[in-house]
Amino acid sequence: MASKLKNIYLYTRYERFWHWLQMALILILLITGFEVHDQITLLGYETAVAVHNFVGLTWLIAFAFFVFWVFTTGEWKQYVPTTKKMFEVIRYYSYGIFRGESHPVPKRKEAKHNPLQRLTYLSLAALLLPMQMITGFLYWGYNSWAAWGLSDLSLQLIAIVHMAGAFAILTFLIVHVYMTTTGHSLFAHIKAMITGWEAVDEQEPVEEWEKARERQAPVT
Amino acid sequence: MLGIHWKPVLMGALVVLSAAFLGTTLVSGADTPSPDQAPGRTMAQQATKSKALWITTDHTKIEKLQKTFSSGDEVTAACLSCHSEAAGQFHETIHWSWMASAADAPKRYGKAGDSINNFCISTNNGTDKGCFSCHPGWEGQSGAINCLVCHGQTEINWGESFEDYQAFAESDDPEELEIAAELQSSIQTAVQSVGRPTRQNCGSCHFYGGGGDGVKHGDLDSSITKPSKSLDVHMGTDGQNFTCTRCHTTVLHNVAGRIYTQPAALERKSLIEDDLTSKITCESCHSATPHKKGSKANDHTDKVACQTCHIPTMARALPTKMSWDWSKAGKLKDGKKYKEKGELGTVDYMTIKGQMRWEKNVKPEYAWWNGSIKSTTVKDVVDPTQVVAVSAPRGDAGDGMSRIYPFKVHRGRQPYDKVHKTLLAPLLSGKEGFWNHLDWDRALRKGQAALDVPYSGEFDFVDTTYVFPTTHMVAPKENVVSCGECHTGEGSRLAAISGLYMPGRDGAGVVDAFGWIMVLGALLGVCLHGLGRIFTNGNGKKET
Numbered sequence: 001m002a003s004k005l006k007n008i009y010l011y012t013r014y015e016r017f018w019h020w021l022q023m024a025l026i027l028i029l030l031i032t033g034f035e036v037h038d039q040i041t042l043l044g045y046e047t048a049v050a051v052h053n054f055v056g057l058t059w060l061i062a063f064a065f066f067v068f069w070v071f072t073t074g075e076w077k078q079y080v081p082t083t084k085k086m087f088e089v090i091r092y093y094s095y096g097i098f099r100g101e102s103h104p105v106p107k108r109k110e111a112k113h114n115p116l117q118r119l120t121y122l123s124l125a126a127l128l129l130p131m132q133m134i135t136g137f138l139y140w141g142y143n144s145w146a147a148w149g150l151s152d153l154s155l156q157l158i159a160i161v162h163m164a165g166a167f168a169i170l171t172f173l174i175v176h177v178y179m180t181t182t183g184h185s186l187f188a189h190i191k192a193m194i195t196g197w198e199a200v201d202e203q204e205p206v207e208e209w210e211k212a213r214e215r216q217a218p219v220t
Numbered sequence: 221m222l223g224i225h226w227k228p229v230l231m232g233a234l235v236v237l238s239a240a241f242l243g244t245t246l247v248s249g250a251d252t253p254s255p256d257q258a259p260g261r262t263m264a265q266q267a268t269k270s271k272a273l274w275i276t277t278d279h280t281k282i283e284k285l286q287k288t289f290s291s292g293d294e295v296t297a298a299c300l301s302c303h304s305e306a307a308g309q310f311h312e313t314i315h316w317s318w319m320a321s322a323a324d325a326p327k328r329y330g331k332a333g334d335s336i337n338n339f340c341i342s343t344n345n346g347t348d349k350g351c352f353s354c355h356p357g358w359e360g361q362s363g364a365i366n367c368l369v370c371h372g373q374t375e376i377n378w379g380e381s382f383e384d385y386q387a388f389a390e391s392d393d394p395e396e397l398e399i400a401a402e403l404q405s406s407i408q409t410a411v412q413s414v415g416r417p418t419r420q421n422c423g424s425c426h427f428y429g430g431g432g433d434g435v436k437h438g439d440l441d442s443s444i445t446k447p448s449k450s451l452d453v454h455m456g457t458d459g460q461n462f463t464c465t466r467c468h469t470t471v472l473h474n475v476a477g478r479i480y481t482q483p484a485a486l487e488r489k490s491l492i493e494d495d496l497t498s499k500i501t502c503e504s505c506h507s508a509t510p511h512k513k514g515s516k517a518n519d520h521t522d523k524v525a526c527q528t529c530h531i532p533t534m535a536r537a538l539p540t541k542m543s544w545d546w547s548k549a550g551k552l553k554d555g556k557k558y559k560e561k562g563e564l565g566t567v568d569y570m571t572i573k574g575q576m577r578w579e580k581n582v583k584p585e586y587a588w589w590n591g592s593i594k595s596t597t598v599k600d601v602v603d604p605t606q607v608v609a610v611s612a613p614r615g616d617a618g619d620g621m622s623r624i625y626p627f628k629v630h631r632g633r634q635p636y637d638k639v640h641k642t643l644l645a646p647l648l649s650g651k652e653g654f655w656n657h658l659d660w661d662r663a664l665r666k667g668q669a670a671l672d673v674p675y676s677g678e679f680d681f682v683d684t685t686y687v688f689p690t691t692h693m694v695a696p697k698e699n700v701v702s703c704g705e706c707h708t709g710e711g712s713r714l715a716a717i718s719g720l721y722m723p724g725r726d727g728a729g730v731v732d733a734f735g736w737i738m739v740l741g742a743l744l745g746v747c748l749h750g751l752g753r754i755f756t757n758g759n760g761k762k763e764t
Contacts, residue, residue: 038709038724039732045704045724049516093749098756143519156721163728167735171742178746182753 010198028055079122086115106201135162260510267505279414292358299367309473320480329480334597338632338684339430342645347670350649354425370421373413422464434540438628439692443537469498476500483591502526525623529701530694539564539578543631547681549574550658572655584626584690590615598673601641604682611686617719626690639676
């Protein structure tokens, strides 16, 4: 089982920047959002609303940059879901990890995400976050609903969906932060997300299907 | 390779800056620079810019007012000899008739009609002469108008002055004649000091409604005569020093304001939309979006009345009466009628009136309101098994015109007819009144007969409520109700308001519960997983 570690440059500058900006924005949104929903008391309602609105709108713009990045760089392929090796990954986290086994799908430049991550991050980026953005924007624009032809929309419904999304994101955050400790050392993954360099097992080359960077030259 | 990369730092800063810039633009939605103060304030200041009202007549120089006056009627005649149309105009107003709009027929709303409250209950069709101390005539509704109730700028007791003058003027004693001359001189001074109504004029009745200072209204009492700006931003003597008529725009002696079932204004219009509109609403001068551009408060003005946030508490200087239990009236001490004072220096018990509770700095109660009040008359059948709303705001969340509005709710306990299920109107003052003989049955018989309504002879007491829209005592902007006082799950000022979803006040029900279970479950899960890794010494880092 023993393996040799090698350093690979896994996360580009923009990717790292986006990750940590996202973290900051989400943390602020979670804290202020829970205050607006009267679950915690910290800044005072008025300030919480102002900060939440500002950061929420900032997020919309930042997310547009992410969408641009993910499509122009072809990184979207990293998010294509698969069931291949899914079982192995689940087995690893629920059993193998306690036995000191190696991860069945080690990180590679061409394949940063294991099948479980692909599914999780795709759900986040394509479903949960857009849902939060749409409901959040509608919530923010409540007073313009009539002008937008949305008079029949229910604020309560929007608020509840937005709230459900917030709980889902917080739940993800807890598991996600915990998972960063499952690298070859407790802070290895976090360090990688700061520097871009991740130490991975040398063995087990990436399989063809996993590769994101591959580009077929057009047949002439 | 772990050195500082400047490029990403710069790029990051750029993105954050652009995001912040765009965010600001979106939030404020403004392409013009925001002014130093809220536009609604600027507007109102412009609307009231020329404060110096000018007058073309000095009444001390009017010959007709130099004569000897021996009765009120003579004074009125002198006024009307120039102001020929004044009496005709004034007789048409509610200030004289004490009757609400004829449009309410066949109901006879009004003090002089069938309306009742939970204070002194009724004027018994004008039979209760005690009520007329506030009527703007020399004696009741039959005599001439006393123009000087509203226009007199000198305080004088007319009744005593004329009575004494008449007595002394007929004397042969030169000393008494001298006194008569002095009395006449002060009468003339009072007759000649004429002006537009001041807060003192209006307040002489409106501050004392219900039989004492601050009894009826929580936002109108003698402290408004010379209020500080902190008590009332508009009327404050150290501020705008508005008179009542500054907002209660008066046309042909008709003073703008709410009248029983009739709203104070039928439309929400500002002076920009109609420069001749009545100034009775806040919006007349301040517009519907008075706050700074982009302010969330502007988004509230469709559902929340200005008063709701800008009058955090009423009765800030003097206490106001909050409840009145007539059923406790009639107790004697040593066989005599008595009074008891409470902590606030107010009369809390009176043999003739019963038990009363006073409060200062009262938080209003809130309700949807479309501007008109549902009123009860002596003829309306009520349900005595419940608290009877003698008056209640009309409106609800869905009618498109109601807004959330602050009210003083006065709670009473007053007599009702057990057979006819109507509220009863006892006669209170005078020889035949309850205050004299303390006999409920006798007072009720007299009072009901005066109103020409039946009384079965069987009565009991029922709990009632009576509402007053709160609109005066607007606090300086530093003291407005904060967002969190309403947008909170516990102790929200608007806890009783239904028909809308309020962020912060309203939870998400099962979603909240399920959400926290999910979050705690995740925490527990990762903790157990982590512990598992520690105990099994796993983590895939078996060193060789």
